[in-house]
Amino acid sequence: MIQIQNVGFKRADKTILEATQLSLEARQSIALIGPNGAGKSTLLSLMARLLPLQTGQILFDHLDISTTPSQVMAKKVGILEQHSHFMSRLTVQDLLLYARYPYHRGRPKSDDYDVVEKMLAYFELSKLRATFLDELSGGQRQMALVAMVFCQGTDYILLDEPLNNLDMYHARHLMTTLRRAIVDWNKTIVIVLHDINYASLYADHIVALKQGAILFQGAPSEVLTSDNVQALYGVEVDIIEHQGKRLSLHF
Amino acid sequence: MKPFSYGLLASVFLLILGAFSLFVGAYSISIMDIWRQPEVSNVMISSRIPRTLAVLIVGSILGIVGCLSQSAMNNVFAEPTTLGTPQGIALGLLLCSVLFPEIGLLGKMLLGAGMGLFSLLVFFALLQKLTLSDPLQLPLIGLVYSAILGAGVTFLAFEFDRMQMLTVWLNGDFATIIQGRYELLWGALIIGVMAYWMANQFSMLGMGEDLARTLGVPYRALVFIALAMIALATSLVVATVGMISFLGLVIPNIVRQYCGDNLKQSLPWCAWMGASSLLLCDVIGRLLTHPLEVPANLVFAVFAGTVFLVMLWRGDRRAL
């Protein structure tokens, strides 16, 4: 369970995130939606300890992120940032192996190699294993980075716009893989999405942020109404039902 | 070919080059003379062998140091010369020779390393403040930084009449290496081995602070260790033979093309390529104006400058 209590964030007197309360069940996928600049990435960065907490507390399974040692948190929460622009020229295989750092601390053992093999297969990256990251296409790179977060073997996974750069096949493949991972490995995934149809189809719970505050949250079938979506994005949409799921038409 | 056979090929090449280097110099030697004439074997033991070993150690350690700087600073243009480290070290050495002239080579070298580390830490802190939009900005900042340090050092050197020493420190030359004057360099080799031993940890630095921190990597502590190793190894080189500029920039960048940023793979190749290219340059320097010599630093600068320009020409800044 993720508990976010009274967490706010300011940058130079500008409130980016208002004091937020949020409690999220484990073993499900949670979609974070909202317009550009709403504070989604800020919230994720706070959860991943990339930004210092200014107020409040965040707990993962009762582990307080500000008091738990960083080596322990590294096995609990993994994040894929929106812009992961590190310059290292690494092969896909090495990248995944480095993500095992919390377990091998620089001296990989055979189970680390096993996990890497498993993830390469799971994300259909086996053919690209020896390719350098800077020689991959944008989408292939994105898949490799997602696989990397999974290699970290954390219960909680935070993904900031992982569908960036992915084509129709790979976007769907990634979303179904994520769903599978929740069932197979009891993962809890918080994912920032811009396409509310993906959120509707693949998320168990939706949290909508606007101007640093939660506008609404709940199951997709409840909260995805045309009024809500219009209040969130300021765009008029038609919501239709298709095979029991809500879809938005907004063109 | 398997990596093993590449390694074998590389070692054989280096051995041949090393052997060749033993027979090149002002005084010509043939293999037969070594056993027949005692003064010839003396030249070998007191001058040729130390010189060749010194070149090999300096070349390999500067290759390693360059690679390490690039990971620690997260920038492909980082190396002691572009970070102003030799100037920092020279400042330490100079202060030492003025304030504690009796201290001995080891103490001198440690003080130099201390100042070098200090200058690196300041540079690192500076980089944290600035967000570079292009990696090429690092050497520009480094240019200004080393000019400031260099001006201070030159001023002091003038005041205390140590210009001669300063020139020696900043321009590597192996002509003066004889037995008893290079042994400290073995210390640098130990640092190189330690760097290899920690290669996987140092590789994590190249992924940037954010990612490293979420993986529980003690980022700042590792950067500090890397910078300390860089300062210590460079100081050993500066105090014994003098700096060889840009070796640490050019060699690791060539190696990166093939081995990437996995230091466990690239460090040995950086060491090999640094050692063999520097030895080649030193041998060429000895042959060019025989029996006089062109300093290795000068020959290497021509080589490095050319490689660097070719790299910029290809415009492949990401891969560079």
Ligand SMILES: Nc1ncnc2c1ncn2[C@@H]1O[C@H](COP(=O)(O)OP(=O)(O)OP(=O)(O)O)[C@@H](O)[C@H]1O
């Ligand atoms: N480094 C920064 N310095 C100053 N302001 C920032 C910084 N990063 C983000 N902000 C501001 O914080 C607010 C929230 O940003 P955030 O990145 O969390 O938005 P987001 O919801 O992720 O948007 P997007 O969908 O565009 O990724 C924005 O108004 C942005 O201008």
Ligand SMILES: [Mg+2]
């Ligand atoms: Mg964002």
